[in-house]
Amino acid sequence: MSQPETKCWRNDDYAKVTGKAKFTDDLKFANVLHAAPAYSDFVHARIVSIDTSAAEKVSGVVRVLTANDVPGVNRFGQIIRDYRIFADDKIRYHGDVVAIVVAETRVIAIHAAQLVKVNAEPLPAVLDPEAAMLPDSPLVHENHGSNIVNTHIVRRGNVEDGFKQADFVIEENFQTQTVEHAYMETEAAVCVPRSTDGVIEVYGSMQHPFSTRRFVAACLGIALSEVEVIGTPMGGGFGGKDDTAAIVCARTALAAKLLNRPVKMVYRRDWSMRESYKRHPYRVHYKMGVTKAGRITAVQCRIVADGGAYCSVTPWVTWRSTVQCCGPYVVENIHCDTFGVYTNNVVAGAMRGFGSPQMNFVIEQMVEIAAQRVGISGIEFRRRNMVRQGSVTITGQKLDGHKVAMDQALDTVLREIDYEKKLARCAHGKGDADELYGIGVAMSYRGVSLGAEGVDFCAAIINAQADGSIFLETGIHENGQGSESAMSLICAEELGVDVNRIRYRRSSTSNIPDSGTTVASRGTIMGGGSVTLAARELKKKIAEALCEKLHCAADEVRFKDNFICGKADADRIAFADAMRQMWAMQKFPFALGTFKAPRVSWDEHTGQGDAYFTWVYGCQAVELTVNKRTGKVKLLNAVAAHDMGRAVNPEMVRGQIYGGMAMSAGYGLHEEVKAPGGKMTTLNLNTYRIPRSMDLPEMKVIIIENPDPVSPTGAKSIGEPANEILAPAIANAVFNATGNRHFSLPIRLGALPEPTACEEGCR
Amino acid sequence: MKLFVNGKEIEVPASAMQKRIVEFLREDLDLTGAKNACDVGACGACTILVNDEPCRICIKLVKDFAGARILTIEGMAASDGTLHPLQQAFLDCGAIQCGYCTPGMVLTAHAFLLKNPRPTREQIRQAIFKNLCRCTGYQQIIDAVEKAAPHYLSVASGILPDVEDGILPSGPASDISKRTELATPRPPGRMPGSTAGQRPAAT
Numbered sequence: 018m019s020q021p022e023t024k025c026w027r028n029d030d031y032a033k034v035t036g037k038a039k040f041t042d043d044l045k046f047a048n049v050l051h052a053a054p055a056y057s058d059f060v061h062a063r064i065v066s067i068d069t070s071a072a073e074k075v076s077g078v079v080r081v082l083t084a085n086d087v088p089g090v091n092r093f094g095q096i097i098r099d100y101r102i103f104a105d106d107k108i109r110y111h112g113d114v115v116a117i118v119v120a121e122t123r124v125i126a127i128h129a130a131q132l133v134k135v136n137a138e139p140l141p142a143v144l145d146p147e148a149a150m151l152p153d154s155p156l157v158h159e160n161h162g163s164n165i166v167n168t169h170i171v172r173r174g175n176v177e178d179g180f181k182q183a184d185f186v187i188e189e190n191f192q193t194q195t196v197e198h199a200y201m202e203t204e205a206a207v208c209v210p211r212s213t214d215g216v217i218e219v220y221g222s223m224q225h226p227f228s229t230r231r232f233v234a235a236c237l238g239i240a241l242s243e244v245e246v247i248g249t250p251m252g253g254g255f256g257g258k259d260d261t262a263a264i265v266c267a268r269t270a271l272a273a274k275l276l277n278r279p280v281k282m283v284y285r286r287d288w289s290m291r292e293s294y295k296r297h298p299y300r301v302h303y304k305m306g307v308t309k310a311g312r313i314t315a316v317q318c319r320i321v322a323d324g325g326a327y328c329s330v331t332p333w334v335t336w337r338s339t340v341q342c343c344g345p346y347v348v349e350n351i352h353c354d355t356f357g358v359y360t361n362n363v364v365a366g367a368m369r370g371f372g373s374p375q376m377n378f379v380i381e382q383m384v385e386i387a388a389q390r391v392g393i394s395g396i397e398f399r400r401r402n403m404v405r406q407g408s409v410t411i412t413g414q415k416l417d418g419h420k421v422a423m424d425q426a427l428d429t430v431l432r433e434i435d436y437e438k439k440l441a442r443c444a445h446g447k448g449d450a451d452e453l454y455g456i457g458v459a460m461s462y463r464g465v466s467l468g469a470e471g472v473d474f475c476a477a478i479i480n481a482q483a484d485g486s487i488f489l490e491t492g493i494h495e496n497g498q499g500s501e502s503a504m505s506l507i508c509a510e511e512l513g514v515d516v517n518r519i520r521y522r523r524s525s526t527s528n529i530p531d532s533g534t535t536v537a538s539r540g541t542i543m544g545g546g547s548v549t550l551a552a553r554e555l556k557k558k559i560a561e562a563l564c565e566k567l568h569c570a571a572d573e574v575r576f577k578d579n580f581i582c583g584k585a586d587a588d589r590i591a592f593a594d595a596m597r598q599m600w601a602m603q604k605f606p607f608a609l610g611t612f613k614a615p616r617v618s619w620d621e622h623t624g625q626g627d628a629y630f631t632w633v634y635g636c637q638a639v640e641l642t643v644n645k646r647t648g649k650v651k652l653l654n655a656v657a658a659h660d661m662g663r664a665v666n667p668e669m670v671r672g673q674i675y676g677g678m679a680m681s682a683g684y685g686l687h688e689e690v691k692a693p694g695g696k697m698t699t700l701n702l703n704t705y706r707i708p709r710s711m712d713l714p715e716m717k718v719i720i721i722e723n724p725d726p727v728s729p730t731g732a733k734s735i736g737e738p739a740n741e742i743l744a745p746a747i748a749n750a751v752f753n754a755t756g757n758r759h760f761s762l763p764i765r766l767g768a769l770p771e772p773t774a775c776e777e778g779c780r
Numbered sequence: 781m782k783l784f785v786n787g788k789e790i791e792v793p794a795s796a797m798q799k800r801i802v803e804f805l806r807e808d809l810d811l812t813g814a815k816n817a818c819d820v821g822a823c824g825a826c827t828i829l830v831n832d833e834p835c836r837i838c839i840k841l842v843k844d845f846a847g848a849r850i851l852t853i854e855g856m857a858a859s860d861g862t863l864h865p866l867q868q869a870f871l872d873c874g875a876i877q878c879g880y881c882t883p884g885m886v887l888t889a890h891a892f893l894l895k896n897p898r899p900t901r902e903q904i905r906q907a908i909f910k911n912l913c914r915c916t917g918y919q920q921i922i923d924a925v926e927k928a929a930p931h932y933l934s935v936a937s938g939i940l941p942d943v944e945d946g947i948l949p950s951g952p953a954s955d956i957s958k959r960t961e962l963a964t965p966r967p968p969g970r971m972p973g974s975t976a977g978q979r980p981a982a983t
Contacts, residue, residue, distance in 0.1 A: 025874035027874075031871070034863065034870050034871060034879075036852065200878070201815070201817050201823065201914055202878070202880045203817065251878060252817075252879070252880030496878070497877045497878025497879065668874030671874065671919075671920070672874050675918075676877065676917045678917055679918070680914070701820050703820055710905045710906075710909050713918060715901070716919050
């Protein structure tokens with residue numbers, strides 16, 4: 018079932034397929050020192066003292082750094098500054114770092130880090146988010162006054178009236194697990210004090226170079242201009258290389274600055290798993306009123322997100338959950354209360370989906386449960402309630418100005434997988450065969466980019482050279498998703514030149530304006546938008562400079578096939594010649610493009626507003642069998658259809674969707690970070706089970722293109738939409754196979770054995 | 781002790797014998813294509829070929845490889861930089877995203893296709909089972925391996941020489957006695973006349 022032959026374009030694939038791409042740990046610097054973090058064995062404790070003497074005595078150890086060595090600020094956070102570079106007052110979770118050991122070799126650093134001793138008074142660990150919200154709970158952050166990090170609400174209509182109008186009221190509790198991003202490359206940093214001007218160069222595996230720079234500069238007490246974060250190939254992020262990755266860079270930079278030598282710190286997988294933030298586990302109480310006619314009359318829900326020891330981006334993650342708490346369905350009476358909560362569990366933060374995978378697991382099962390009560394198919398129920406052109410969302414936003422393609426995505430998937438026919442074949446727990454067959458579907462809509470979460474703008478620089486070659490740079494970071502390639506393709510198309518002419522410049526925080534973080538599936542829409550605007554600006558400059566020679570007005574100049582053309586076919590100048598002429602005329606073919614997200618609004622007292630400036634729509638379906646005796650689930654086939662506005666690099670769009678479906682399959686069936694008593698036991702990829710090739714089915718992707726007028730390129734988002742609905746589709750398919758609903762993740766069936774690691778080579 | 785790495789004979793200093801081979805390749809030989817992502821042999825990012833067999837080297841020591849013939853990702857492309865057809869297929873099929881698993885994945889697939897140039901997609905799925913990828917869902921990787929398979933078939937049936945000097949690849953050879961023939965540099969194959977190749981420079 019291979020896709021039709023289409024060439025994929027990437028600017029970095031040759032380097033990656035030959036092993037020439039240099040990731041952070043591959044970089045070599047003379048005289049480099051190595052650092053390793055030191056943890057304590059406490060989950061919640063008040064620090065009395067940190068004894069580094071034994072570690073310092075180890076031959077080869079250069080220095081041990083703790084909070085006392087931080088010349089600037091030790092506490093960080095994009096929202097609340099509670100995340101420590103080094104634990105100072107308390108240990109708040111098992112992954113808190115108290116010190117780093119800097120040594121001549123990595124082996125020595127790792128050995129000595131184990132000798133750092135923490136003397137502390139243990140405190141009762143707060144591990145249950147519901148209990149954490151009670152007034153008598155011990156506090157994780159005393160000065161916050163409560164363990165509640167944040168609340169969000171949505172109030173619209175009157176839910177009491179809504180439930181009175183209902184013929185059925187369905188009430189269920191759902192629970193989702195803690196999951197790890199499991200990027201193949203762990204957190205890593207090399208920091209180099211530049212001898213010429215003292216600037217600290219930071220090479221690292223992180224998806225937010227600008228927040229890394231802020232963390233580093235603040236930690237060292239120096240100006241932003243004294244830190245240069247340089248783009249380095251990155252082995253995956255999935256939202257997970259923001260806060261923790263930036264803090265790893267800050268610790269490494271501190272060592273480099275104080276010791277005036279290059280320092281490398283590459284995280285071992287167990288450190289990465291133990292310390293890095295995870296996807297929030299959720300508990301959701303969901304109550305839905307429906308009429309006999311299959312209309313939703315009201316939804317009341319209470320969402321509790323375990324944010325772990327530090328705030329990170331919990332208020333933003335839970336905000337998206339709140340805004341999207343009814344999925345792509347019109348609900349006129351809604352009462353939603355959301356709580357982000359501090360506990361002594363592992364920190365939770367951004368992960369691909371950002372609050373939507375949890376809610377979609379709830380909603381896409383609730384609509385099926387409701388449909389069953391009403392006595393209609395889940396598909397029919399969805400059709401009667403889903404958003405359409407001009408619908409108003411639960412936050413009062415009218416969906417217009419773009420194509421509302423929910424029905425298109427749903428219909429496309431149903432047709433492709435032949436859903437209705439296969440639904441009739443589902444076992445529902447009956448029959449003699451060992452393998453029970455089921456098919457399931459789920460769909461979603463998703464607000465694009467950051468929405469009312471925060472500042473949302475992005476820069477691009479196009480710098481054409483006198484020979485017609487072109488430098489391009491944007492504030493978007495290459496996480497592995499192919500953003501540099503998409504930006505290059507957008508630039509080439511807008512300028513009417515061959516893409517191989519464009520050299521994507523290695524990004525540096527010292528060159529491009531701070532354009533925020535490469536998260537929220539905002540790379541293509543924000544970065545691509547800024548590239549388009551820069552290219553238009555450049556074309557305007559070129560047209561004004563050369564229109565006279567082309568015998569036309571500036572606004573009549575066209576750019577195509579590596580030529581700049583006037584009205585007549587004969588009036589044309591090769592792009593390279595044109596650039597040479599620009600230079601001769603002393604006019605720089607240089608442009609800065611800035612794309613600002615259109616206005617959004619939010620009233621936190623009512624939970625009403627135009628939460629996002631546009632939306633995307635997607636649907637996925639899956640076929641599977643469940644073995645009656647073993648409980649083993651085998652995925653047979655999966656189909657996805659997504660409207661991402663426009664597919665800039667179609668093969669990479671497919672890659673995003675395949676990868677998103679795979680990750681969501683892991684979320685549905687296998688993945689779970691286990692931490693009894695707050696101490697994590699799933700510390701490597703042999704016990705934390707991400708999908709292997711044999712766990713996944715053949716997948717089919719259908720790209721739907723409805724170019725969005727608010728996006729300069731017409732393109733929107735795909736990274737996260739792809740990752741938020743296969744788990745509920747699996748849950749629905751498991752129901753259709755077995756007749757049993759599963760309200761918690763991962764779905765564990767009957768005699769399902771514990772996941773086993775690969776049979777060879779694992780310990 | 782000697783190793784034969786990408787067709788080149790390497791004399792291993794005694795001081796390196798107790799090193800993990802992944803560190804020896806990455807640090808001493810600067811062959812950083814093999815990645816060290818888990819340290820426990822679970823993820824396959826460190827996979828190299830040892831006598832044509834995939835081997836996860838993050839848990840193995842240098843001394844265990846005496847006389848072995850090693851192929852790392854750096855030895856897959858021709859000496860002029862022309863990609864091996866399997867590498868080219870990875871590019872054409874969009875099988876690369878972050879690229880961290882790619883070296884191990886390409887080498888695992890290469891060893892598999894040398895033995896089975898007529899695979900089903902299910903067999904390909906089985907062959908790459910031990911290599912984790914978090915980006916792609918494996919779909920386009922399987923596409924790429926399937927696309928490259930006919931090349932291996934051509935090589936196996938003698939229609940096309942696999943390598944520039946016309947030496948056919950040996951089958952699985954755990955037999956160390958064969959190592960003498962390997963002292964000759966043996967760049968891996970590419971299809972004669974293939975347009976597959978290096979990323980063109982800006983024009």
